[in-house]
Amino acid sequence: MSAAPSQNVAIRTGRVTRAVIYTLLILAAAYYLLPFYIMLVNSLKPLAEIQQGRMMALPLEWTLDPWRSAWSTAQIGVSPTGLRPYFMNSFLMVVPAVVISTALGALNGYVLTKWRFRGDGYVFGLMLFACFIPFQIAVIPMAAVLGWLGLSGTIAGLVLVHAVYGLGFTTLFFRNFYAAFPTELVRSAMVDGAGFFRIFTRILLPLSTPIIIVTVIWQFTNVWNDFLFGASFSDFDSFPMTVALNNLVNSSTGVKEYNVHFAGAILAALPTLIVYIVSGRYFVRGLMAGAVKG
Amino acid sequence: MAAAPSPTRRPATDHVGWLQDNLPKLVLAPSFAAILVCVYGFILFTLWLSFTNAKLLPTDFDRYVGLANYVALFEHRNWRISLTNLAIFAPLYMILCTIIGLGLAILLDQKIRIEGVLRPIYLYPMALSFIVTGVAWKWFLDPGIGLEAVVRSWGWEAFEFRWIKNNDMAIYTIVIAAVWQSSGFVMAMFLAGLRGIDNEILKAAQIDGASNWHLYTRIIIPLMRPAFLSAFVVLAHLAIKTYDLVIAMTGGGPGRATYIPAIAMYDFTFTRQSMGIGASSAIIMLCMIAAVIVPYLYSELRQGRQQ
Numbered sequence: 001m002s003a004a005p006s007q008n009v010a011i012r013t014g015r016v017t018r019a020v021i022y023t024l025l026i027l028a029a030a031y032y033l034l035p036f037y038i039m040l041v042n043s044l045k046p047l048a049e050i051q052q053g054r055m056m057a058l059p060l061e062w063t064l065d066p067w068r069s070a071w072s073t074a075q076i077g078v079s080p081t082g083l084r085p086y087f088m089n090s091f092l093m094v095v096p097a098v099v100i101s102t103a104l105g106a107l108n109g110y111v112l113t114k115w116r117f118r119g120d121g122y123v124f125g126l127m128l129f130a131c132f133i134p135f136q137i138a139v140i141p142m143a144a145v146l147g148w149l150g151l152s153g154t155i156a157g158l159v160l161v162h163a164v165y166g167l168g169f170t171t172l173f174f175r176n177f178y179a180a181f182p183t184e185l186v187r188s189a190m191v192d193g194a195g196f197f198r199i200f201t202r203i204l205l206p207l208s209t210p211i212i213i214v215t216v217i218w219q220f221t222n223v224w225n226d227f228l229f230g231a232s233f234s235d236f237d238s239f240p241m242t243v244a245l246n247n248l249v250n251s252s253t254g255v256k257e258y259n260v261h262f263a264g265a266i267l268a269a270l271p272t273l274i275v276y277i278v279s280g281r282y283f284v285r286g287l288m289a290g291a292v293k294g
Numbered sequence: 295m296a297a298a299p300s301p302t303r304r305p306a307t308d309h310v311g312w313l314q315d316n317l318p319k320l321v322l323a324p325s326f327a328a329i330l331v332c333v334y335g336f337i338l339f340t341l342w343l344s345f346t347n348a349k350l351l352p353t354d355f356d357r358y359v360g361l362a363n364y365v366a367l368f369e370h371r372n373w374r375i376s377l378t379n380l381a382i383f384a385p386l387y388m389i390l391c392t393i394i395g396l397g398l399a400i401l402l403d404q405k406i407r408i409e410g411v412l413r414p415i416y417l418y419p420m421a422l423s424f425i426v427t428g429v430a431w432k433w434f435l436d437p438g439i440g441l442e443a444v445v446r447s448w449g450w451e452a453f454e455f456r457w458i459k460n461n462d463m464a465i466y467t468i469v470i471a472a473v474w475q476s477s478g479f480v481m482a483m484f485l486a487g488l489r490g491i492d493n494e495i496l497k498a499a500q501i502d503g504a505s506n507w508h509l510y511t512r513i514i515i516p517l518m519r520p521a522f523l524s525a526f527v528v529l530a531h532l533a534i535k536t537y538d539l540v541i542a543m544t545g546g547g548p549g550r551a552t553y554i555p556a557i558a559m560y561d562f563t564f565t566r567q568s569m570g571i572g573a574s575s576a577i578i579m580l581c582m583i584a585a586v587i588v589p590y591l592y593s594e595l596r597q598g599r600q601q
Contacts, residue, residue, distance in 0.1 A: 013404055013506070021401050025408075028398055029415045032478060035430035036418075042433075050439050053447035104325050115318035123326055125595050130333045132587045134535050136559045136576040140343060140569060141336040164332045167325050196317045225423035227538035228556075232564075242425045246542055249429050258433055265429040269422045276421035277414070 043067060043263035050258045066259035070267060074260050076244050077236050077251070083264050086244035090224055090271075092155050093240055097162035098219040104163075105170020105215060106208065110200050112171070113178040114186045124175060130168035138165070139232050146233055153235035161233060162223045169222075170215050177211040178204065217279055221272045241268045337580065344574035349567050363574040367562075373575065375550045376558040379465050383554065384533035386466075390473045391529055392522070395480025400510065402481070403488045413485075416478035424475065428542025431471035432458070458544065464551040468540055475539070476532065480525050487521030488514065523590065530586045534579060555579050 013021065042050055043066050045059035054060075072082035112124050142161060143152070151157030181204060189199050230240040239247070245268045249261045313320075344364070347357045367373050398416060402409055419427065434440045437456040445453040457463035491514060499513055537556035540546060546553040555575060563572030 021404055025401050025412055029412055032415050032419060035434060038434055039430050053443035055439055056444045107321050108325050111318040111322045117319060127329050128591055130329050132531050132583060133333060134579045134583055136556060137340050137580045138336045140563060140573060141339040164328045167329055221421055227425055242423050246425050250545060258439060261429055265426045269426045272421045276418060
């Protein structure tokens with residue numbers, strides 16, 4: 001996908017039309033920003049202000065208490081730990097899962113494009129379908145396998161699950177990227193006597209930075225945001241952030257502390273949001289590579 | 295596609311040589327094996343489970359019951375409700391995302407000076423977890439504190455908006471939140487499609503006197519068929535898989551108003567301890583997704599081979 005926009009030179013628009021277009025676009029921006037605005041302003045005001053129907057207004061009294069509560073004292077399940085331990089759990093889950101699936105995806109893409117063999121198209125097709133299966137199909141047997149491996153309810157178990165189900169996408173990304181990589185370079189290196197790993201580490205890897213970034217962002221976002229696997233395979237000790245947040249919001253008894261919920265939601269969103277803001281351009285390009293090129 | 299280089303310099307009897315020759319396959323093997331087991335093996339396992347009277351893990355499944363689980367599933371009120379809800383949710387979600395996505399992409403493609411600012415704003419919801427989106431919309435649509443309360447506090451005392459508490463309307467609140475989350479992504483897909491169109495064709499048409507409206511309806515949109523197809527496939531499979539968003543927003547309620555297949559599957563399996571029925575519902579979900587994905591992947595891969 002071209003990153004440099006090549007706009008439609010042919011389309012001409014009048015001044016009134018342009019005013020309408022800008023208005024529509026800015027209204028759309030307001031619509032997309034609204035939920036985040038609501039989460040942010042309401043995480044900074046006392047509960048009473050929300051209950052008085054002032055959800056859209058800026059706080060009368062600014063406070064960081066909801067954030068403190070969401071981070072370290074709110075009731076999650078049975079213990080008043082706040083979201084902090086679960087935030088850590090998510091990192092402990094995400095980092096190894098992303099590293100493993102990205103590394104394997106890179107090697108797979110390399111093999112599938114530069115060391116082709118009979119039937120490699122079918123191998124790739126079978127791996128590709130893994131991107132789309134409803135994970136409900138895997139929940140029951142995976143629970144059995146994790147139990148059998150002694151990994152039920154552990155972060156290691158979640159790492160394994162995410163690494164495996166991430167392979168389809170990571171392989172897809174690297175395969176599409178390496179398919180465009182000149183095979184002549186690989187062949188001449190081979191003539192010079194370079195082996196399989198040497199060619200990979202010396203020739204392909206140094207030029208793979210863009211696709212590594214795309215894959216890491218994609219995997220980070222997917223694994224961090226996962227709920228189904230987290231809800232199915234984790235215990236109170238190993239809840240990822242999404243499960244803990246849902247727990248905070250939907251099982252709280254007594255007074256509903258909306259401001260704390262909003263602060264917690266932003267905390268859960270922050271890592272992926274930061275990754276997206278820092279490298280959003282790559283994010284979009286990666287999605288296009290995966291979605292449009294198939 | 296250039297033929298793969300095949301390094302066969304050593305005699306086959308040499309073990310090191312064998313290793314050298316098969317190294318690529320050996321590197322690929324663990325990933326492929328993991329996917330064979332955890333995707334295809336698990337599908338077969340779930341399929342088998344759906345023909346047994348399994349109640350709970352680990353090993354109480356022993357009796358083959360044929361299609362009894364599927365019959366029970368489709369006779370179950372909850373499953374029928376979940377299918378009805380999906381039949382409302384999925385088309386609306388897909389159509390709205392496509393209209394909004396295409397509309398924004400076309401507007402954004404008019405040499406908009408602030409495109410660099412707008413595009414990330416349209417896209418950031420995609421980076422969020424559905425649980426986060428669910429929490430935000432759950433409370434924003436809550437009549438007690440959200441939109442209704444806000445408008446009333448502005449002076450319109452009779453204003454009413456309580457879809458999320460209404461049995462007939464709650465499913466539409468899920469549509470609202472889901473469209474909010476995904477439409478920006480669809481916009482990006484269409485924008486990529488628009489930017490891929492050759493300007494010369496458009497210029498030629500314009501010289502022939504085509505209006506802007508005709509440029510779009512007769513030339514540009516028909517040329518974007520691949521983008522429509524991709525958007526359809528992505529949205530359809532997201533719709534069928536929808537789970538976390540509903541859990542966070544309504545938990546399937548009020549009553550069973552937002553109950554959908556993914557929730558039904560989880561309920562049968564873990565809450566109601568009818569694992570056989572849960573497995574059969576997972577198989578049905580897989581069939582729905584496969585009906586969308588397999589023809590798409592097949593045609594894409596075949597195209598790739600022809601190139």
